[in-house]
Each structure stands twice: as structure tokens, then as C-alpha cells.
Amino acid sequence: MMDSSVKIINEWDIVAARQLGRNVAKELGFGIVDQARITTAISELARNIYLYAGQGEIIIEKVENGAKKGMTIISRDAGPGISDLRKVMEDGFSTSGGLGAGLPGVKRLMDEFSIESTLGEGTLIQSVKWLR
Amino acid sequence: MRKTIYQYVYSHNDEILNEWIELMRKEADERAIQTMSDHMFIKTSAEFVELVMSNFSESVEAFHDRAIEFSEKIVRLGWPLTMMTDGLRVFGQIVEDRMKKEGNIDHNSYVEFAAEINNWMFPMYKTITQAYTTSWERTVSLQKIALQELTAPLIPVFDKISVMPLIGTIDTERAKQIMENLLEGVVNHRAEVVLIDITGVPVVDTMVAHHIIQAAEAVRLVGAKCTIVGIRPEIAQTIVNLGINLEDVTTTSTLKKGVEQALTLTSRKIVEVQE
Numbered sequence A: 001m002m003d004s005s006v007k008i009i010n011e012w013d014i015v016a017a018r019q020l021g022r023n024v025a026k027e028l029g030f031g032i033v034d035q036a037r038i039t040t041a042i043s044e045l046a047r048n049i050y051l052y053a054g055q056g057e058i059i060i061e062k063v064e065n066g067a068k069k070g071m072t073i074i075s076r077d078a079g080p081g082i083s084d085l086r087k088v089m090e091d092g093f094s095t096s097g098g099l100g101a102g103l104p105g106v107k108r109l110m111d112e113f114s115i116e117s118t119l120g121e122g123t124l125i126q127s128v129k130w131l132r
Numbered sequence B: 001m002r003k004t005i006y007q008y009v010y011s012h013n014d015e016i017l018n019e020w021i022e023l024m025r026k027e028a029d030e031r032a033i034q035t036m037s038d039h040m041f042i043k044t045s046a047e048f049v050e051l052v053m054s055n056f057s058e059s060v061e062a063f064h065d066r067a068i069e070f071s072e073k074i075v076r077l078g079w080p081l082t083m084m085t086d087g088l089r090v091f092g093q094i095v096e097d098r099m100k101k102e103g104n105i106d107h108n109s110y111v112e113f114a115a116e117i118n119n120w121m122f123p124m125y126k127t128i129t130q131a132y133t134t135s136w137e138r139t140v141s142l143q144k145i146a147l148q149e150l151t152a153p154l155i156p157v158f159d160k161i162s163v164m165p166l167i168g169t170i171d172t173e174r175a176k177q178i179m180e181n182l183l184e185g186v187v188n189h190r191a192e193v194v195l196i197d198i199t200g201v202p203v204v205d206t207m208v209a210h211h212i213i214q215a216a217e218a219v220r221l222v223g224a225k226c227t228i229v230g231i232r233p234e235i236a237q238t239i240v241n242l243g244i245n246l247e248d249v250t251t252t253s254t255l256k257k258g259v260e261q262a263l264t265l266t267s268r269k270i271v272e273v274q275e
Helices: A011-028 A032-053 A102-109 B002-011 B013-027 B030-034 B038-057 B060-077 B081-101 B107-149 B172-188 B206-221 B233-242 B255-265
Strands: A003-008 A056-065 A068-077 A112-118 A122-130 B155-158 B161-167 B193-200 B225-229
Touching (some): A003 A011, A032 A068, A032 A102, A032 B206, A032 B233, A102 A112, A102 B233, B002 B013, B002 B107, B013 B038, B038 B107, B060 B107, B161 B255, B193 B206, B206 B233
Parallel strands (some): B161 B193
Antiparallel strands (some): A068 A122, A112 A122, B155 B161
């Protein structure tokens, strides 16, 4: 199993994370639409790190579950954490004047999605896209 | 002691160079070796060793200039900085080992030798690192300027119709420029319809969409219509998945359709000439 990560410190690291994700997705044989979904999801997660946590990392792993193959995107930061998880998963909720479609959007773009967050400690988001 | 080292290094120039090349091949960062041909590697290595030697014979200023010139070349060739710092370390090691073996230094003179070699090496580390990072920073800032130049031009294609082709990643800085160029251009070109072409934008996430929506809204406020063209099928799907509402913005799949629509909006059309 190969995995790799990109540290998110400035805005251009978002592009680096996206690039890595696109390459892995291509390698695994995802189609163009799924590649776009995966890179967009990475873009959202990485941007959240950059905007709200300051820094963190995006980890990309290939996963296998029986005959199923896919890739996991993990977003990890030691930022302020999220106070109301239910709220950030609602469409249209934003603290920064954005569209508020980021996290619920990622959930819809990917097949599996889980989020853990502790105030003052950070946030961990894991999501999986399976190859069909 | 300084003189002894210099004389030793000077008279064993070739052997030291060969040993240095051999050691660096083994130790150095693979990136440095893969990126250049054998011939180039040897030539550049020779220049590096020559640079180190010149530190003995030349004035501080002359060495400084030489280091800057060499660093610029190295940056262009894509040698990492570690290649230069490792190179210095290896060079010092070779001189020490050889001089020890040949009896030029013994227990008594070793302390003096070590001090002298440190005196020689440390300013070089500083100069070389500084020269390297300066060249590197210069390259980066030049590229930034080059990128800015191709940021977001607004091109008038017909009377009242202008196109803004966007290519590449849209970051905050660029989004600002897009907005400025767009509004300024709309007023200057007296455009009634503006087509923003996103065919060349690799990823449309919520931030990019947000900026595009804002740009379209601002264009509406100055009295023109804005159409987003070049929405590729996969981008359309991700936009839907993200749940972004683009209802208030007109969109088309290709620039061609956008131009046709814009002509209709301004009560014109393209007709074939009858011979």
C-alpha cells in the first residue's frame, strides 16, 4: 500500500495536494468525472485547512477492501476545531462568507465520509472514493 | 598552516576532483545526478571544485561574485542546495583524509589544521547558501511576475461583446485581479455581454464558484450581462454534487454557443455570405 501526504501551509499547497490526488486517481483508473470529484474534494478539504486551521496535512492512500479498490483522502489539522459538527454539515452554513457548500459538498462528492473534531485540538476528516 | 593546505590542494587538484566526483555520485541526492548527463556532471563538478579552490587565491569580493555566478548556473541546472553543502563537506573530508594519510598533518598539527579548515569552510558555506537562495528567490519572483502577466485579460471580440479566458488555478490573488480587469474592461470596452471562459480551469471548487458568482453579480451591477462558458461535463457534475447554485448565472458548454447567445442578446447574428 502506498501513501503520501502534502503539508498545507500556504495557498499553493492546495494545488500540490490536488495534483497528488489527481495522479493517484489516474493511476487507480478512475474516470474523468470521478477524477474531477476527487480533486474538487481535496481542494475543499485543503482550503478548509488553509482558511480555518492555518496548517495541516492532506494524506492520500490507496485502499483495498476485498475486490473493491479505492482511495482515501484524510485531512488532518491541529486547528481550533469545529464547535457544531451538525451545523457545518448543513448546506449554506458558512463562517467566512463563502458559499457554505464545502463539507456537505465533499460528503456528496465522495462515497464515505467521517469527521471528528475536538475544540482546541483539531479536526480529522476521512473520506473514501471506491472505484466502480 | 593555511599555506600548507593551499599548496597541498593546489598540487593535488586533479586527484581531489576525481575523488570528489566519485564520492558525490555515491552520496549525493539522486535528483542531482538524474537531471544531468555524465559529461555535464563532471564539468559542473570541476567548476565547483575550482570555485572552492579560488577561495584561497582570490579576494573576498572576487570569490563572492564567482559564487553568485556559479549559484545562478546551479539553480538553472536544477541542482539542489544540499548538493553544494554536501559538496563542501565532502571536499573538506577528502583534503583531511588525504593529508593525514600522506603525513602532512599529525596529532600535533591536527588542531591547527581543523581550525584552519573551519575558517576556510564556514564563510564559504555562508556565501554559497546565500548566493544560492538569492538566485532561487529571484527565479521565483520572476515567475510570479510572469504569471501575473497572464492572469486575466478581457478581450473585445465583437462590438459590445468581450471574452475573458481563464486558464489555470484561481487563487485569492487572481480572483481579485479577475474582478478588477472584468469591471474595468466592461466599462472601457462598453461591453454589454461578457463571456467568462473556464475551459482551462482545472478544478471548480466552492471558492472558485463563489468568486465567479461574485464576478457575474458585479458585472450585472455595472449594467452588462455575464455568461460563464466552457463548463465541461465533469465540472458540471461536480458543481451539482457540491450543491452550488448557479441559477442566477447564465451558462453554456462552449465558447461558441456563448458567442451565438451573446449575438442574439445584442440583436445580431452571423450569416453566410451569398456569392
